Amino acid sequence: MTSNTADAIPRNQPIAMPAPLQSFAQRLFSGRNVLVVSLVAILSFLAVYPLAMLLYGSLHSTPPGMAGEFNLNGYKSILNWSNTVVLLNTVAISLGKTIPSLTLAVLLAWIIARTDTPWRDKLEVLITLPFFIPPILTAMAWGMLGNPQVGLLNQVWKWATGATVSPINVYSYGGVIWHMMQYSTPFLFLFIVDIFRAMDPALEESSRMCGASRWRTFRLITLMLMLPALTNSFILSLIRGIESFESPLFFGTPAKIEVITTEIYNSINHRATPDYQYATALSFAIMVMMFLLVVWQWWLLKGRTFTTVTGKGYAPNIMKLGKWKWVTFSFCILFFVITVVLPVGQLLIGSFFKFFGFYSYDMLTTEHYVAVFNNAEVWRAMGNTMLLGLLGATAVMILGSIVAYVSVRTKWRGRRLIDGLAWLPWMMPGMVLGIGFLWAFAMLPGPIPIYGTIWALMLAYVALGTPISVRVMSSAYAQLSYDLEECSRVHGATFMQTMWRILIALAWPSFAVGWVLAFFGIMRELSASILLYSVGSEVLSVVLLRLWANGLAEQVSVIGLMMMLLVILFRWVQLKLIKSRISTL
Amino acid sequence: MSAIVLENISKFFGAAAAVDDVNLQVETGEFVTLLGPSGCGKTTTLRMVAGLEQNSTGRISIGGEVVSDAAQDFFIPPERRHLGMVFQSYAIWPHMTVFDNVAYPLRIRRKSAQEIKDRVERALKLVEMGRFADRPAPALSGGQQQRVAIARALVFEPRVLLLDEPLSNLDARLRTQTGDEFRQLQKRLGITSLYVTHDQGEAMALSDRVVVMSMGKILQVGPPEDIYQRPHSRAVAAFFGSPNFIEAEVKACRSDTGGTFVLELDGGWIGPCHSTHEIKPGNKAAVMVRPENMRLVSGDRGPSATGMAWKGIVKESIYRGAHRSVMLDTSAGNLNIDLTALENPAVGAQVDVFAAENSAWAVPI
């Protein structure tokens, strides 16, 4: 029902109720209000409820669902020296990966957007690919590549130089940072490359005309104009680094380097009795930290975003590199080789040898493929992941489309609240949301058995995906002029017809692109899944982790390769869509 | 000494020539405008002078010094050409105040703080923006940004000022006013200016000389009056307004003073007409008469010796406020005439139209 027809009814119909009462009832039950209220309810359940339960749980002495008392023991127990080290580790590792990642991302974005490096469009696809690969895959691959005893890289090094000591040990601070950089660099690259592209070339040219050299112009104009965006990316990357789970789990924990996410995980999974209060208190503390970071980010950026974009479709300044273009080309290829070819190659090799680390002809085998194909658990997990991915991505995108529509294209009351609620999970690490949902499901009244089913995972995935889907759809709507919508109304289409024929018809490619993103997000998710799964509702990432923990690196490689195929297929579809959309709009 | 000399300049993007063998000299203190339809290569020409594009062929000199020579593969980058430039989008840096924007070229040249302050203030005063020095740049209107851009281009006393459609982002009223102010400033400072526009009115009002370009080539160079009244070709004539072209046969041709020719023409009337081209008797020529130079006459004057006259029927009459446009059907085809706003011949009425001899100009067909 549209708001317009709802408003029109009282005027045209005979009055059955006293007028004020009737119009009140009309307002209350008009389609608009029902929609707004349901959105607020859904989003609150997805974000506010687990957050509130986190606070509740942190004050509660027993695990979720058991009778207990309220006390501050959780907070007391997290205040100790070893947690100070954990906190310092977390911040230091995140800073340690953010700074080089950002530098690298700026360099790569500059090469792709502003130089005449050959095959830049293809390089761009290659450079951004690692962002779409689940970190758990590359983590396991690097665990094999950089293993201090039998890692392939170490073996090659020893064979080539005759040395007896391994130069590389991924189980170290360096290893954690190295792995984080591999997916955070392409993530930052995606942000930065468009800023380089969209900048009005005249802003830099006028600096040249004022007598500044290329390098000075880059420092004084280009970088300074990008500063707000770079600050934004920096803090975003810092937050992502603090939330990161796979890298410290794989490379930190074996070396006794713990960060907040692994500390939470260990306190539930690796202690004789899971200490829920401790974990929950720690989660709540990390939420507070995230909140402060977000406030800091907001304060830094207040009123400091510059519009540097041209209206005209002018190509940005392209720098002619001469012979150097082959250097920049090789640099991009090197990045791709390190972040994609090496790990995928390792998975490929690992899957065909009897034991990982012992590479000789007589060790060649396909038994791991057979083992994986005969493993019912793997097939069940695959089915679960697919089901969750298909349904979850669809749900996330539908929710995101509606929320984005209400918040950017209407002037309805409550739209800011909806926007804020949808954004809230943005700063919740998956691990923290997982704990919040553990409590949230346990506190639900009896007849709603969510915990232990795949719907528990589904809800967490929808919550984690919504901020991104809202962003994708908001920017899609923002590109469509209001005229298109209004013109359709003027020509006789109803609100629903307009939605269907104009808005959805024009925005569906963005919907599809966002859908693939959401699917990737679900496929890679580990930190919430590991807390919320139970027997029968395992997903692939959880099974991978379990196999890895049982020392079955070879089977892990087989599953990893299957997931890689899926990643490449979906990414290819997504790129096709992006391309066709750009050429039609 | 010429301030700017372009010799056989071309620019290729791939195989297509955006600028095709252009030759041009701009004298010191002169205001020269590149005029032409969108996509004809004006901006590319200007950017080659600036050094923002490298010319594919030819040589560019500024102030007697070669700055680019394609044959020698010699190229001085823009920052060492010492030119001021105003961009179409103004390119005011949003992360700086007005003062910082204007001070930028001086800071790059490492001037003392005192000198920077004095010169920036003087430049801002010149464009009447002194009060806005401390404003953040994004808080300016389009007209104000344009002034700041001019101040920034002038503050380091460049050899030449280059302007690429600097008025096109302003609304119509502001455009005329700002243009006139800029022309006064340019005359006062005597700064050599190369200006790009696609607006004929702007080019007429501002320039010492206009360069008419089309498809990468120069069609004609000359003072505004020449370009408008004495075009070399039909293309140049047609670029300004919508003149009438009347076909006529050349009966005789003799040269006149000043390199022009006088033609005896027969086009339903017999009369003399001037041209820059020598057209042999027996050939056809097109006589250009601008609508505003034609008028209605009462009574029968016949083909008088001082001009041309036709009889016609009013087919269309459009009131435009400042004047009235009338289309007549005559023996010479359809003719467009601009009348004063007070005249109002009825549609279908028979009228006599007259054009003085000195308002006609012949171009080759």
Ligand SMILES: Nc1ncnc2c1ncn2[C@@H]1O[C@H](COP(=O)(O)OP(=O)(O)O)[C@@H](O)[C@H]1O
């Ligand atoms: N960087 C470029 N790459 C390819 N073609 C260009 C480029 N710049 C301009 N052109 C082409 O050169 C021609 C002249 O462009 P331009 O000088 O901008 O025209 P004007 O300023 O007269 O409108 C146009 O056809 C345009 O498409």
Ligand SMILES: [Mg+2]
């Ligand atoms: Mg142009």
